Amino acid sequence: MVPATCQLTARVFSRIFPPPFPELTLEVIKLQILLFLYGSCWGSFLAVVTSRHRHAESILWPASHCDTCHTPLRYWQLIPILSYLLVRGRCIKCTANIPPETFLMEIGCGLLTMIVTDGSQVSTYLLVTLWLAAAGCDQATLTFPGWISWTSLLLSGWHLALPLQLLGLLGFWLIQQLYHHWPSLPLGNGDAELLWCYGLSHSLNASAAWLLTACAAALVTASRAPHQPIAFVPYLTGSALLWWLWSTLITVP
Template identity: 30%
Template sequence: MDSIFLFLIGTVFGSFFGLIIERFPTGESIIFGRSHCDSCQKMLAVRDLIPLFSQLISRSRCRFCHSKIPLTNFFLEFSCGWIFLFAWWNWLDLPAFLLLLLSLILSIFDLRQHSFPLGVWLIFAIIFISLFPSAFPPYCWLILAIFAEYFDLKIGSGDFLWLFTASFALSFLQEIWLIQLASLLGIFYYFLRKKRTEIPFIPFLTIAYLMLLLAPQIL
């Protein structure tokens, strides 16, 4: 029963993160204002806001205008449910738990809008710094992020900021492995695409991090 409750709590957080992803780029209030359909602007009832179940029942469409609801919303809620559950089972420590939540949010931002929500990252960064005071080396990623903002380093400043937060959950050697794995995944994805355009890199960093988490369980 506790596991089911924790999973449901996780899906609620996932739903809230989805709200942040929808409203943050537009400047719309995250705290105030009722939830509404982004297409027809109709106010949503409680039955439209139940994590996972509402989207399954509606078949991922608005019940007013029938516009499609992104499947990433369902994925975010489902994934957050499992992340909360894994943390409850002690399969994730606190740094890994926080990093996975942040990575999900940033990955969807990167996939949808090719943008980096600095304000969202900053909240998590403050939590990491407050809970896990660290030595100097991880802060080198912040210096590289500043350089990437002004010079073409072929990697975005947001990617370096993600690596800064990852340094609280990983050793420097693990981060090097992570970057190599993410780069290989990104290269494969780039050549498989028909359009050779800029690719979002944070999703590949996230996948590589999951691979590092799972590797000790498999090997």
């Protein structure tokens, strides 16, 4: 019954999405489900990163707990997506609302994993999803963990020639020196580091389009009082995600 249902789903999907989408088979569907599960687990970890940074806690300890009453979570409450649905988005002890961002991060990362079609896209996927965590941190605190910047540099430059890798390290060092002496620059040092990482692995035209999209979105949607800083990482992340999806799903090779 299940194989027949999967085959029927594959036929319907193939009719709705003609080539360049590949024809779905039972094996492909199984692989997509497995990728979704892996991605949702990764998204659950990134949600923890965001929550722990917001509350100034380590990502290693204490054990997972309710942010309101600090009750430790049981094993079944740690299952991505399913646990949120089982508890209906509330702590089972104090009934405080669980941030929906956790649920959305798990689903979003799971869906994004399903569009990774070859090994060359893995680094881009990891980069974009890490930036999603950075965006959540930046939105709440106007900061994000420094290790995300260094991991982004690694993901952006691992495939480059040695001179470009050294250039990437030099750029990071210059950014840190610049903000050490002039900490009140209009652009945050984390924003500058992400700009450098993206530009290191993309062409000038692609980087310009990405930055222009982020700036335009910020100008249109950001509401703030004069001289009040805004969280720019969410716009950089949204633009990077948009252009990645465009190149992966829309643009036909």
